[in-house]
Amino acid sequence: MRSPTGVRRTVPTQLAALAAGVSEATVRKWASRGKLTRYGRPGRAEYDLDELLRLVVDRAASGREN
Template structure:
């Protein structure tokens, strides 16, 4: 059973993983990450667990 998504904006994902927000936006554009809507400020929401998988594949 997959864990529940932990939705955060790209800035929070950057702080949690060290992956620059610009890189996260490129991954979203290329379809590598799934966009889970937008927050009230219009920032893309991503699953922090998914970002961690791509940022650190050996740990996943």
């Protein structure tokens, strides 16, 4: 899903973790489990900010942490 402007806003792992309030390892775990899409190239993972925030909101609503 893209932002209302139609542009995918991606951030590196470190900023994704900061935005979600979790560790970088958790962001990587979510990606490996298919809960979050990994973009970027080898050695430079990036994550869609809108997708990440939806995941965080959904997890908070269901009471799950990781």
